[in-house]
Each structure stands twice: as C-alpha cells, then as structure tokens.
Amino acid sequence: MTTLRIEGLSKLFGTFKALDDVSLEIPDGKFVCLLGPSGCGKTTLLRVIAGLETPSAGRVFVGGADQTLVPTHKRGMGMVFQSLALFPHLDVADNITYPLAIRGVDKATRRARAEELLDLVRLPGLGARRVHQLSGGQRQRVAIARGLSINPQVFLLDEPLSALDASLREHMQIELRQIQQSLGVTTVVVTHDQKEALTMADLVIVMKDGVIQQAGAPMEIYHNPANAFVAGFIGTTNLLPCEINAGAISVLGHSLAAADGDRIAVSRGPASLSVRPEHVLLGAPEEGLRAEVTFVRDLGESRHVLMRAGDQDITAHLPPGGALRVAPGDTVGVSFRPGERVVVQ
C-alpha cells in the first residue's frame, strides 16, 4: 500500500508562504492532478513530496512511513521534470535505466528493462539514440519511462505535457493515463490545464495561493464546486452575484425558486451563482432575465451566444440545430436550467 499522506504542510520562502497548511491523502494507485493558476504552489508541493524542498512545517508520509526528513535520493520516487531533465551525455536506454545503474543492477538486466519500458511507452528499438535525436513527444515518453524504471512507489510529474502541441498533448494524456492504470502506481501530476486534469485524474486537487480549495473526483468538482474560484477555474461557467433569501435566489433583480438538484451552499446573504453555459436557456424576452446578445459564435458542434444582462456577461452554449435564431443586438430572455444551479460563497 503506497498511500501518500500529507499533513499540515507549509513552505515559506523568506516571508512568502508558498504552501499554507496543506493536508491531503492520496489512496494507493490513484491518479491525482494538482490544478491551479501559475504561482499557486503546485511545483513547490511536488518538490516537497520528492524531498527537493524541506517543508517549513508539516509531514509527508509514504505508505505510512514518515518521509519528511528522508533525503531525496533515498525516497525511491519516480519524477518527470518540467524541463524533462534527460541526460544529454547518455543514450536513451542509459537514461531510462540510470536509476537502476545507481542501484548497481547489472548491464544485461538493465538492457532488458530498457527494452521493456521502451515498449511500454511505445518507442521500441530507440534505445541507442541520443536524446537530441528525438522529437519532443519522444523525449516526453523517455522521461516517463525513466521515471517508471524502478517501479516507484510514487510517480510525480510536473507539467509533463506542457511543451507539446495540442493534439499530441491530448494523445499523451490518454496514453499516460493508460500506462498509469496498467501499472497501478500512485501518481501525482501538476498541471494548470483543467481539461488535462479532467481527462486523466481520479482525484483533482484545486489550489490557489498555496491553499487547497477543493479536492475531489473530477465530476464532483465540476458539478459541485466548493467556491466561486473553483467554479470559475474548472470548465467555463457563468458566475453571477446573487442574494439568497428564504430558499430563493435573487439574481439581477429576478427571483428564482430553488429547484430539486440545485446546490445551494449558502443559507442567506450575498453569494455567487454558478451556471455552466450548457445550462443557460434562451427564450422570448418576457420569459426570463432580459439580456442583449453581443456575439454569436457558431462552432458547428455547438453555438455560443454571448450576452450582456445589466453589468454582467452571460454565455450560453446551445446545441446545434436549435430552432432559436439569435443575432447580435437581439434581446432574449435568459433562464437557468433548474437543478443545475450552484450557489457558492
């Protein structure tokens, strides 16, 4: 069992708090994405787990053993760095089996293991190449193979796919997830791309300013964000200021009765209403909030209608082929699908 547990972790750089009382538990074999805007402390958290930074407070447990003060090279973790950090002076096979060479594994075994891992990352026969003779995506795979060569208890990746173009990136996300599932290794991936997190993760951890905002399954976070930051960060959403009073949501001068399935985390007072664009419904002006259409973007698979109501922007994603015809300048009536309304602080 290699559960990764973090308790009350803080990290100060001078007086700057890069991590603030971070606690989390990652069950054995789970794929976790650390998600958050730039500078929120994702890399710092990963480096503390790897032992590359000493925490100012808190503990790191791997499989129940306290690893907080164990030096990096004795932790036996696999890691893929943002720069990949492949060794230019070694060929691909020697790069992949470097951790084994350090542990005194003999050459024949290392060769065999390199072959095995190259097959796993679908680069068979490239062991003799130099790193500079590989494409970006191939390097990525070599780095992943190297991180996995000792069958690590914990596999850490810092934005491993950020250097790839969009299509290769999507492909690698799926591949990384499949490799992880076939090996069952507890994996933590840093990303600031929410789509990437939703594609790969069992568990998504959203951070902001060194504090965990929410940890949960991707769809739970998507449908049930803990606060306005998470709602805005995961997927696209409409965030509107509202007022809660006796179970009714008052937004932009309209009062909506809470319906079954609406998630209202605030009992009364000012809050934020989050509605996904696909749950914004358009109708005749008298059927809801009056809004003026400012832009229509037809993408074939869906139609995006951008609107302005009062001082707020609202976006609706309509399915293709809908009967409703709107053009910029039209006035429409906006309503929010009952049961899909989320009210957060």
Next chain:
Amino acid sequence: MTDMPSQTAAPRWLGLWPAAMLTLFFLAPFGIMLAVSVAHRDVSGFYEWGFEWDSYARFLSVFFAKVMAVSLSVSLAAAAICVLLGFPFTVFLSAMGHTAQTRILVVLLSVLALSEVIIGFSLSTLLSQTAGIGNLFHWLGLIPEPRAYTPSLFALIAGLCYIGFPFAVLVLYPPVSRLDPELIEAARVMGASGPRAFFGVIIPNLRGAIVGAFILVFVFTLGSYLLPQLLGRSEHWTLSVHITDQAIYQSNLPFAAAMSVFLMLVALALVGLASLAGRERGAA
C-alpha cells in the same frame, strides 16, 4: 529562390577576412620562424638564410629533452590544478545570488589586468624569507625559523596558477551556469548521492568545457617566460625561458626558432589529444 540566401547572408568576400588575418598574423610569422629555424647561424650575431638542420640537431640533447619535460610537466600541473580548483569554484559560484556572482567575476577579471611582472614580484616578496609568509608561520609558532619559499617549484606553480585560475573560471563559467539545475535534481531523485550526481552528471555534461579550460591554461602557461625566472630555480627554467635566452642574450635566432617550432608541435599534439578526449562519444 536559389539566389535568396546570398542576398541576406554576408557577401562572400567577407569570408576572406578571417583568412587574411590568419595569414598576416599567424601563417606569415610562422613561415618566417620556420625559415629562420633552418637558417645558418652567424656567430657575429645574426643569421644567414640557408637550409641546415643544425639547430634542430642541437636541440636533440638530453639537456633540452629535460627542459622540454620540465616545461610540459609544469604547465600540465598548473592546468590540472587550475581546473581542479576552478571547476568546483565555478559550480559554487553559479549557485550564488546574482550580485555575488557579478562581484566575484569582477574581482577575477581584475586579476587579468595584472601583468606577469607584478604577479611575479609580488609572489617572490610574499614567499621571501624577510618579508614573506614564513614570518607569519613563525609568529604562529608553526615553524621554528622564518624561511623562504622561493625560488622553488612550488612558488613557480603557484604563480602560474594565479595567472591561469581566472582564465579557467572564465572558460568554465558560461557552460556551468547554463547547466540545467534540474539535471542534478533529477539524478538526486533517481537515487544518486551528491558526489555521485557531481561525478556522474555534472562532470560528463561539462567535459567539453573542462577540457577547454585545461587546454587554455596549459597553452597560456607554456608561453610564460618571466615567472620561471622570478620564482623558479634554474632547473625549473622552461623551454620558453631558454627560447628567450637564446634569442635575446645568446643572439642565436635559428636555435630559438627551432625550439619554438618544437614547442609548438608538442603543444599542438597535446591539445589535439586533449580535445579528442573531450569530444562527446558518438555525438554528431
């Protein structure tokens, strides 16, 4: 289409410029030196053009073989010491803060402004019996009597290292500071201890720079002719000293030229060997 590159690139005749410079400042003097080395010595003071191997033959003696050996070993030792000290120094330097790095580099550069004469005389004072460091050791009770540390092989190599060290650091600094720190962290995560990462990752990745620094200090100190006279005993006189001696005091230019040709060939051979060793195996 095929004409496009020549319009944007520098005109072709510009390529002749390095060639002209090389001819003017290297090949021509070297040709003169070769010619003089086979010229006939005129005992009255100069030389007559001619062709004879006498000067080379004179050089092929046990005495000059020893001088050659001394020259090479002194320079090799200085180069080795400079690289051995300079490499870890540069690694630590590049890990420092930006301002600290700049200050230390400025101090190092200012050493380059000192002439060999100043360095030689300062060191011979510093290592002398009357005013030198021996007095400090005596005062500290480390040695019974103040003593001189110059002239000696130690003083000579210390002087050469003083000159060579900044060059070594300046050659090493750019590649060392460009080395991705994540390479070392990656090695650490994968189980390498500090020394193991240093020898297994840092050194192999900077082999070219290390060899470059070594060659530069070696060649540079090989040409030093003042320090051996100021800081060394006569048995430490290097070939450069003898060349100066023959050319200026003995007025035997053909012999000086022959020795220079020899020194150059040996130095070239060593530099070639070193750069072969420094070349990354299998790299394009």
